[in-house]
Amino acid sequence: MKTPADIITRLQLMSQDGTKSDRRLAGLVLTDLDFASKAAISEIAARVGVSEPTVTRFCRNLGCEGLRDFKFYLAQAIAIGGQYLSPEPLNRDAREQRIxxxxxxxxxxxxxxxxxxxxxxxxxxxxxxxxxxxxxxxxxxxxxxxxxxxxxxxxxxxxxxxxxxxxxxxxxxxxxxxxxxxxxxxxxxxxxxxxxxxxxxxxxxxxxxxxxxxxxxxxxxxxxxxxxxxxxxxxxxxxxxxxxxxxxxxxxxxxxxxxxxxxxxxxxxxxxxxxxxxxxxxxxxxxxxxxxx
CATH class of the missing domain: 3.40.50.10490 (Glucose-6-phosphate isomerase like protein; domain 1)
Structure with a gap:
């Protein structure tokens, strides 16, 4: 199976072009990275309203062998670029007056x-x-x-x-x-x-x-x-x-x-x-x- 080079980009693409269940799962992961990286397969399935095999297929559609493999690549992406995924909101005053x-x-x-x-x-x-x-x-x-x-x-x-x-x-x-x-x-x-x-x-x-x-x-x-x-x-x-x-x-x-x-x-x-x-x-x-x- 091909190793996912950038799991975040794959998730972003899947959230737009995947099947209905894949879009929902990708949306969950992208909006709650902490939950997705720690939750059990049953918790993820329940949160989105799909079956556990659907979660496994979702992981394989991303190029991973399963949920454990997916979590490994997700954790790696968070460690490398996590600060760019959930940045603090811009302070409007600082942005406009203190650049x-x-x-x-x-x-x-x-x-x-x-x-x-x-x-x-x-x-x-x-x-x-x-x-x-x-x-x-x-x-x-x-x-x-x-x-x-x-x-x-x-x-x-x-x-x-x-x-x-x-x-x-x-x-x-x-x-x-x-x-x-x-x-x-x-x-x-x-x-x-x-x-x-x-x-x-x-x-x-x-x-x-x-x-x-x-x-x-x-x-x-x-x-x-x-x-x-x-x-x-x-x-x-x-x-x-x-x-x-x-x-x-x-x-x-x-x-x-x-x-x-x-x-x-x-x-x-x-x-x-x-x-x-x-x-x-x-x-x-x-x-x-x-x-x-």
Whole structure:
């Protein structure tokens, strides 16, 4: 029997397109997850007004072997994503009047936490390694980490650093396979367990590359990399708000890049001037605008 990959989605679909009894059972489960995960088959059947064999057929229609198997997948789904299934009602006043402060305060707090926990000696050492590298490969997988890899590339190229970002898992491994002792690989992972990123780090090390990870300490990626800039994501529980960890990681990138720029010194200025000159010909000629758009 095929294992249900997402029991909640199957329940949602069945509540709309299933048989009459299946729709009623799916509706019960979705509206009372706690009851459905703990109740006996007789209690579920009685609550909906169907027979016990109907409950068993319902479970099998979902791809489960029976009620026990169904409860296992339901409990797994609740453990992983339960907070999104029964969220607290939105506070209207907070939603309409305090969104800006909620975002800015969380961003500031995340940046401050990251700064307080940083080992600046390690960070400055990473910047020095980047400056002396023949080429830099930045990698990350997933939403935040892939964005950070791309942002690191965006910041380093303008300083004259040969840099490339890869967010595709197979390409990460392929580029790692052509690394040399002159390569510095910078890996981002908020969890520290992105498999493609860990694999790329290990492959690059085989060919003499220096590997640096921005990731939680004691994670699999931290253990694989040569040098670790420790970063621990800490969220505030507001499931409606995008994660504030992005701002903390961006601040770490800015610290690294600033140190790289200062280490390279006046050599970076000509590149910055050329970029400013080139971009300003395409838009309003305002020297106060930042590089790029």
């Amino acid at each position: 800006a402060s909620a975002i800015t305060e969380a961003a500031i707090a995340a940046i401050q936490r990251a700064s307080e926990n940083l080992d600046m000696k390690t960070l400055v050492g990473v910047a020095a390694r980047i400056v002396s590298s023949g080429n830099v490969l930045c990698i990350g997988s997933g939403g935040i980490s892939s964005m950070m890899a791309t942002e690191m590339q965006n910041r380093l190229f303008r300083l004259g650093v040969p840099v490339l970002a890869q967010i595709d898992g197979q390409l990460q491994r392929m580029y790692a396979a052509v690394a040399t002792s002159e390569t510095t690989l910078i890996a981002f992972s908020v969890s520290g367990y992105a498999r493609s990123v860990i694999d790329a780090v290990q492959v690059a090390q085989q060919y003499g590359a220096t590997t640096i990870a921005v990731t939680p300490p004691e994670s699999a990626l931290a253990k694989a990399a040569d040098t670790v800039i420790q970063f621990q994501s800490l969220e505030d529980g507001n499931i409606y708000k995008p994660t504030s960890s992005r701002y903390a990681l961006l601040s770490i990138i800015d610290m690294i890049v600033t140190s790289v720029a200062e280490t390279r010194g006046p050599r970076v200025l000509e590149n910055l001037r050329r970029i400013k000159q080139s971009v300003n010909t395409l838009k309003v000629d305002d020297p106060k605008l930042p590089l790029g758009d």
